Amino acid sequence: MQNIKAAVAVFCTACICAELTAQLTGQGWARRSIKAVAGLYILAVALCVLPQAKGEWQTFALPTASSVELGTQKETVLRAAASQLEETLEARCREELGAEVAIRIELEETAEGVQVHSLTVTPTGEAEETRDAVEELLQHTLGVSPVWNVPGGENAP
Missing domain, CATH: 3.30.300.30 (ANL, C-terminal domain)
Known part of the structure; x- marks a missing residue:
């Protein structure tokens, strides 16, 4: 969980910096490049963190109900x-x-x-x-x- 918090904090900081850079340069290519790098960063963090997450997956059980005669x-x-x-x-x-x-x-x-x-x-x-x-x-x-x-x-x- 600590890894996920750190990854989210770094990503948020990177997004803020990327937006500031895009605003200062005013160039379309800078914004597209920053978005591509941010996407790659998200993918890399997800691939590193998810296998280490030790969550227990629970299956969803449908509730059982008795049949009721509702009529037409x-x-x-x-x-x-x-x-x-x-x-x-x-x-x-x-x-x-x-x-x-x-x-x-x-x-x-x-x-x-x-x-x-x-x-x-x-x-x-x-x-x-x-x-x-x-x-x-x-x-x-x-x-x-x-x-x-x-x-x-x-x-x-």
Whole structure:
């Protein structure tokens, strides 16, 4: 490593001197000559230093991963759209109605396009007083009435 540091220091000094010489002479031939000598110097230093470098070369091992069923590209796009729609509607319920709910949406592709296959709402806070408003918002936005998943209670459409 010490040899490499010394070689780099000498090379940097040579480059600075070469550039100063080229600037002072203003000749094109001087610049080309200095570049050729610098290239030869780099090659000579590399040939001398590399065999002495005692680095341990490590092979790169590819990470192993279990296979995951991702489905088709359409299914992936539908899941991503449903997830984004869930987040947007949860935020609207929180901001506009003050209702803390978790919304789960399943989308399906039909001949006419994409539609909501199922819509499940789980209250995460006190949502009894805002239940009608949440249902109205979801019915107006998605055109589907939600199924309420109330833990320990009665599920209602």
